[in-house]
Amino acid sequence: MNLSKKWLSDYVNLDGITDKQFSDEMTLSGSKVETFETEGAELENIVVGKILSLEKHPDSDHLWICSVDVGQESPLQIVTGAQNLKVGDFVPAALNNSVVFGGKKIKNGKLRGVESFGMLCSLGELGLTQRDFPDAIEDGIFVLGDECDHTLGMDIKEAIGLNDVVTEFEITSNRSDCLSITGLAREAAATFNRPLTIKEPVVKAGHGNVNDMLKVTIEDDRCYRYCGAVVENVRVKPSPRWIRERLRACGVRPINNIVDITNYVMLEFGQPMHAFDIRYLDNSEVIVRAAKKGEKITTLDDIERELDETMLIIADANKPVAVAGVMGGEFSGIMDDTNTIVFESACFNGASVRRTAKKLGLRTEASSRYEKELNPKGCVLSLMRALELVEMLDAGDVVNGYVDCSKVEKPDVQLKLDYKWINNFIGIDLSEQEQIDILKKIDFKVENGVITAPYFRNDIEHMADIAEEVARFYGYQNIPNKQLGGVANGKLTDVQKLQRTVNETLLGCGLTEISTYSFISPKAYDKIELPKNSPLRECVVISNPLGEDTSVMRTTAVPTILDVLSRNYNYRNQSAELFEIATTYKSNGTEELPDENQVITIGMYGKDYDFFTIKGIVEELLLKVGVKNYDIEALKDNPTYHPGRTAIITVDGKKLATVGEIHPQVLENYSIGVKAYVAEIDFDVLFENRMTQLFYKPLPKFPASTRDLAFVCDKSIPVLTLEKSIGEAVGKILEQISLFDVYEGSQIEDGKKSVAFSIRMRSADKTLTDEEADAAMKRAIKALDKLGISLRS
Numbered sequence: 001m002n003l004s005k006k007w008l009s010d011y012v013n014l015d016g017i018t019d020k021q022f023s024d025e026m027t028l029s030g031s032k033v034e035t036f037e038t039e040g041a042e043l044e045n046i047v048v049g050k051i052l053s054l055e056k057h058p059d060s061d062h063l064w065i066c067s068v069d070v071g072q073e074s075p076l077q078i079v080t081g082a083q084n085l086k087v088g089d090f091v092p093a094a095l096n097n098s099v100v101f102g103g104k105k106i107k108n109g110k111l112r113g114v115e116s117f118g119m120l121c122s123l124g125e126l127g128l129t130q131r132d133f134p135d136a137i138e139d140g141i142f143v144l145g146d147e148c149d150h151t152l153g154m155d156i157k158e159a160i161g162l163n164d165v166v167t168e169f170e171i172t173s174n175r176s177d178c179l180s181i182t183g184l185a186r187e188a189a190a191t192f193n194r195p196l197t198i199k200e201p202v203v204k205a206g207h208g209n210v211n212d213m214l215k216v217t218i219e220d221d222r223c224y225r226y227c228g229a230v231v232e233n234v235r236v237k238p239s240p241r242w243i244r245e246r247l248r249a250c251g252v253r254p255i256n257n258i259v260d261i262t263n264y265v266m267l268e269f270g271q272p273m274h275a276f277d278i279r280y281l282d283n284s285e286v287i288v289r290a291a292k293k294g295e296k297i298t299t300l301d302d303i304e305r306e307l308d309e310t311m312l313i314i315a316d317a318n319k320p321v322a323v324a325g326v327m328g329g330e331f332s333g334i335m336d337d338t339n340t341i342v343f344e345s346a347c348f349n350g351a352s353v354r355r356t357a358k359k360l361g362l363r364t365e366a367s368s369r370y371e372k373e374l375n376p377k378g379c380v381l382s383l384m385r386a387l388e389l390v391e392m393l394d395a396g397d398v399v400n401g402y403v404d405c406s407k408v409e410k411p412d413v414q415l416k417l418d419y420k421w422i423n424n425f426i427g428i429d430l431s432e433q434e435q436i437d438i439l440k441k442i443d444f445k446v447e448n449g450v451i452t453a454p455y456f457r458n459d460i461e462h463m464a465d466i467a468e469e470v471a472r473f474y475g476y477q478n479i480p481n482k483q484l485g486g487v488a489n490g491k492l493t494d495v496q497k498l499q500r501t502v503n504e505t506l507l508g509c510g511l512t513e514i515s516t517y518s519f520i521s522p523k524a525y526d527k528i529e530l531p532k533n534s535p536l537r538e539c540v541v542i543s544n545p546l547g548e549d550t551s552v553m554r555t556t557a558v559p560t561i562l563d564v565l566s567r568n569y570n571y572r573n574q575s576a577e578l579f580e581i582a583t584t585y586k587s588n589g590t591e592e593l594p595d596e597n598q599v600i601t602i603g604m605y606g607k608d609y610d611f612f613t614i615k616g617i618v619e620e621l622l623l624k625v626g627v628k629n630y631d632i633e634a635l636k637d638n639p640t641y642h643p644g645r646t647a648i649i650t651v652d653g654k655k656l657a658t659v660g661e662i663h664p665q666v667l668e669n670y671s672i673g674v675k676a677y678v679a680e681i682d683f684d685v686l687f688e689n690r691m692t693q694l695f696y697k698p699l700p701k702f703p704a705s706t707r708d709l710a711f712v713c714d715k716s717i718p719v720l721t722l723e724k725s726i727g728e729a730v731g732k733i734l735e736q737i738s739l740f741d742v743y744e745g746s747q748i749e750d751g752k753k754s755v756a757f758s759i760r761m762r763s764a765d766k767t768l769t770d771e772e773a774d775a776a777m778k779r780a781i782k783a784l785d786k787l788g789i790s791l792r793s
Contacts, residue, residue, distance in 0.1 A: 003184050004249035005165040007268075011185035012194050019165050022188070029191040030472040031178060032170045039249065040162040042099060046121060047071065048144065048154045049093035051085055059112040066120065068093050071153020079116035084140035090148070091141050092121040092156045101127035126162065131254045133160075134238040147241040161241060164249045174459040176372035180270030181250075183456070190441040190473055201384035204391055206398035208232075213278075214342055216403045219289040222312050222349035223324065224408040225376035226288055227383045229343045230278070231396040234258060236336055240393065252365070257395045258334045258341060261386050263365075270456075271374065271382035272366035274322060276342040280331040282316040286342070288324065289313065295320055298330040299362070311356045312348060325353035325370040326362055341396070345383040347376040358544055375410055377455040413453040413460050417446060422467045427482045428474060438473045439466070498625065498687055499581060502600055505624045509617045511579045511602065516560040518583055519550040524559035527669040529639040540587050540594045553594065557582035558640060558678060561603040562662070566670040575606025581683065598683035605676040611645050614677040615659050618649070621681070626691020630656060632720045640666055641678075647718075651689045657681040700762055704735060705773040710756040710792040711784055712748060719755055722784065726757065729783040730776045733768065736760040754792050 008014070014022065023033040049068040052075055057063035064085065067075045070093050078093065085091070094106045095118045106119045120141045123129060130138050135145045144150060149159040157163040169184065177183040182198055189196035213230045238244070239260040247254050252263050262273040278284055291307035297320040298304045307313065307320065314322035322328040325348040334341065350373035357367040380402070387398050419432040436446045443454040453460040460466070471479065492500065503513065525537050536555040545551035554560065561578060568576040579602045585594040600621075604614060622630065635646040635658065646660025659679040667676060711722060719739055727734055741756035748754050759780070761773055781791050 001169045001171050001179050001184070002250045003167045003169060003181065004246050005167070007181050007246045007249070008185055008188065011182060011198055012189040012192075012196055014188065014192060014194065017192060019167075023167060025191050026167075026169075026188065028476060029187065030468075031184065031187045031191075032172075034168040034170050036165060036167040039164045039166060040127065040157040042103060043101065043126065043157055043162075045096075045098035046092050046094045046100065046126070046156040048148075048150060048152055048156060048159045049076075049091050049120070050150075050152055051087050051089045051091060054085060054087060057112060057114060059114075063111060063114075065114060068118075068120070069152055070095065070118075071151075076117045077115060078118045078120055079111040079114055080120045080141065082120065082122075082141040084137055084143065085120075089141075090144040090150045092126060092144070092160075094119045094121055094125075100125040121156075126156065126160075128160075128162070132244055132248060161245045164245065166249050173372060176369060176374060176458065177270060177456040179369050179372070181268050183270055186442060190438075193441075201381065201388040203384055203387045203398060206400045208399045210399045210401040210403055213340075213399060214284055214286065214403055216286045216405045217288070218405050218407045219287060220312055221407055222352045223288040224347040224349070224410070225379050225404070225406045226286070226344070226346040227379045227402055227404050228286060228345075229383055229387055229402040230340065230399040231343065231387070231390055232340045232399060234334075234338050234341055234396040235394065236334060236338055237395075243393075256334060257393050258338070261389045261393070261395065262343070264389065265382050265386045266365065266369070269378060269382045269385065270369060271345060271378045272325070272369055273382060273386060274328050274332070274344040274366075275334055276321065276328070276332045276344065277334060277338045278340040278342050279338075280316075281321065281342065282318045285317045286344075287315045287317070288346070289315055291320065297321075297323065299323065299327045300330065300333055301327070301362075302330065305360050305362075308359075310352075311359070312352050314344070323356060323360065323362075324348050326357050326360065326367045327364055343383060343386050345379040345386070347374050347379055350374070361544075373458050375455045375458055376406065376408065377410070380404065410455075412455065413457075415451045415453075415460075415463055415466060417449050417451050417466075418463065421463060422470055425464065425467045426471045426474075427479055428471075430470070430474065435470050438470050441473065442469060444469070494692075495687065498683075498690060501624060502581060502621065502683075502686075505621050506579045506600075506602070506617070509577075509620060511577045511604075511617070514561075514564055514578050514580050516557075516564065516580060516582065517550065518554055518585065519545070520552060520554045520559055521549040522552050523548075524554075528556075528558055528562070528666055529663060529669075531639065538587055540585050553585035554582075555584050555586055556680070557584060557599050557601040558680065561601045561678060562666070562670045562672070562676070565603050565605060565676055566672050569605065569672050569674065575604070575609070577604045577606070577609075578602070600679075600681040600683055600686070602679040602681075603676065605672065605674050607674075609677060610675075611659075611661055611677060614679050615647070618657055618659050618679050618681065622649075625686060625689075626694075627651060627656070627686065627689045631724075632718050634716070634718070635660065639663060651685065654685050654688075655682065656685045656689070700764070702763060702765075702767045704760050704762040705768045705770075706758060706760050707773060707777050708740075708756065708758050709777065709780065710741070710754055711789050712752050712754050712792045713784075713787075713789040715744070715751055715753050717787075717789070721787075722755060722789065723757070725783045725787065726759065726780045729779040730759065730761065731779075733761045733763050733772075733776060734759070735762045756792075 019036050023036050027033050047070050049070040052067040052069050055065045057065055063079055063081050066078050068078050069075045094100055096108045098106045108117050123136055123142045136142050171178045210230050214228050216226050216228050218226055236256050239254055239257045243260055243264055244254040250267050254260055258275050262275050266272045290309055291311040291313045293309055295307045296304055312324040313320045314324050321332050348370050350371045353367050354371035357363050383402055390396050390398055419435045423429055439446055445452040530536055539555050540553040542551055565576055582599050582601050584597050584599055587594050630649050630651045632647050632649050635648045636643045641660040642663050648655055649657040662676045662678055723737055726737055738758045740758050743754040
C-alpha cells in the first residue's frame, strides 16, 4: 500500500515529523514501512521557463533557436527540435549540469554550430505520461497549462506537483482497514498523538428518485450488501490535477473523472467501487447471483472468460455484466458518450472472491481488498463520498437517494475489558483509564466495562487482540524484559527422533541433504520409463499450477533426485552423493486431501561407486535404526532400474526399500553419462520396525570359538539367505557371522559361486568345547544341504 504524504495531510497534521521519523515510528506501532521516496528525486536543476522568441536554425529545417526566460538576469539560448512551441509558452528548462528522468545528465553544448545552454523537456524526460497531464502531448515539449505554477525559475517539481513523499507499507492480511488512506491516517494519528479529521461526506439535494431508475436483487448470500446510486448527465473529462497527483502517488493510473472517482474512493476508504453505464444494464436491473454453467463474460481487459457455478457475478436481466469483486465486464466501463451511470458499492464474501480470482487468473486491486473480508457497514460511506466528489468535480447530476439491499448483517464485536489480564498478558502496569485512552485513539468504544470494536476492524476477535492494540501504542520498545514463566517440556516426537537419526547417519556416510519441490511434470513418469498402467501415474493434479513442469504432485521421489543428479553431472561435478527425506502424495479417490508418505531417497554417481556402495549405506542406516531381520531379494520387473543390479529389502513381508542401479535408458533420458544408483526407503515401514529400546550386554566372561566354512551355491542365491540359514542352525551361541570371500572362476562350475564365512560362537555361561562348536557347524552344513548348497571341498 502506497501512502501519499499530501493526501495524508488532509486527515492528520504531522508538521515537525520528518519522513524518517514517520517511517520508524509507524513501523514500531505495527504498520511496517518498506521504504519511502520523494517523487522526482532524481530530477535536478530543472526550472520553469518562458519562451520569449523562436527563430529557425540557419543550418537545419527542423531545429528552433529559443530565447527562454528562466528567472535569471538574462534569457538563455536553447536549441530544440520540438515543433509544438510558440512565444509565451511556459516550459520545463533543464539548465547546465541538470539531470532528467533516467539519470541522464544535461550540459551546455552546440547543435549544428549554435550554442545551446540547456534543454527543454518533454513529459517522458520528467518521468511522466499524458495520463498525468492530459492536455500535453507525448512527442513534444511539455507546455505547462493553467494547472501548473508559472513562476519563472521555480523548481519544476514544485511547479507541477511532482514533489509528494510516497511511503510504501507492508500490510498484513488481517488488517484490511490499513489498505486505505484513512486507515493509515488513523494509525498515524494514534502513533503521534495528533487529532484525526475524517469528515462525513455531504451530498446536496439532487433530482428525481433512484428507485424509479434502478432495481437491485440479491439472490446469493455471498453478497452481504449492495448499494447503488445513479448519476445523470455525466460529463466525462479528465480529473483535476490534485486527484491525478494522488492517484499517481498511490500507483494508480488516472483515466477519467468517473473512473478516477471510484479508484479515489477505494484508496481513501478501502472500499472497492465500480461504475456501470446504465445503457448496458437491461431493464436497468442489477441481480447478484451465482454464474450459470457455461456462461461467459468479456472483462474490461478484453479477455473472454468462462464462468462456473461457484462464481458470484453481477448480472442484469439477461447476462453477466461483472465478476463480483474482481472486474467489470466489457460494456460496464465508462465511455466518452456515457450519459447515465450506476455507482456500485457492495460487500462480498472474501473467500468466494479469492477463489474466483484464482480460477480466472485475475487478481485486481478490488479483489485483493475483498478477499480480506470487508465489513458491509462501509458501503454507504463510500457511496456517499463518490457522489460528493461527483458534485465537487461537476461530473454529473446526482439522482436523489440510493438503493440499499442488505442480505447479511455483521454484528459489532464486543469484549469485556479486563485491564488486569491485559497487563499480566503483556507484562506492563497500566491503569484501566490509560488502556481506555489508548483504545479510544483508534476508534474503539468503551462503555460500562465493555469494548466495542469499530466496524472496519475485522481482525478483532479475542482479548489477546485488544492486548495487542494496547501494546502497539504503549510501545513495544517500552515493555520491560522479563524471563519466560512456566516449565518448558518441549521434546522431539518419535518421528522427529527417527528423522534426526536418518539425517545424522546419512550425513556421516558422506551424503549431502537436498530439498526438492513436491510438484513435478507428468512427463517425469515417462522419463523414468514408468508403465502407462502403473498406479504411480494416478497423481494429484494442481488446479492452478505455475506451469506444466509443476502441474502434478509427485507419487515417487525418483524423478526429482534424478533431476538433481543430472544437473550435477551436466555441471561437470565428478561425483554426487545426495539424500532427501521426501514427501510423496497419493490420491485417495475422494475430494479430501491426498495421502502423504515420506520416502528416504538416496542418489549417487561416481567412478568409485557401485551397487554395493549404496547397498552398504542402506544397511548402515538399518543397523543404526535397529532393523535386523530383513530379507534381500533380486528385483527384475521395475523398468526404472537395471534388471540385474537391483534388489528389494523386505521386513515380515512388507517392502522396506528398493536399492539398485538406474536403467541405461533412464540415464539417457536424464542426460547422465555414467552409472547412477538410487535407493528408496519407506519411512513408515522403517518407523514401524525401528528398535525403540537399546539393550546392553555385559562383556563376555568366556572365550569365543571360531570356525570358517565355504559353500558352493547358485549365483542367484543371495548371501543373506545363507547367513540366515547358518544363524538359525547354530542357534543362541552364534555371536557373529562375517562374509570374507566370494569366488567365481575356473575351479567352480559355471553358474555357481563359492561363498566363505567366518563364524564366531560364544556361550554366556561356560567355555564352549570343540565338540559343541563342531556340532553347531554340522547343523549349519546340514541346513544348507537341504537348500541344495554344498560344502566346498
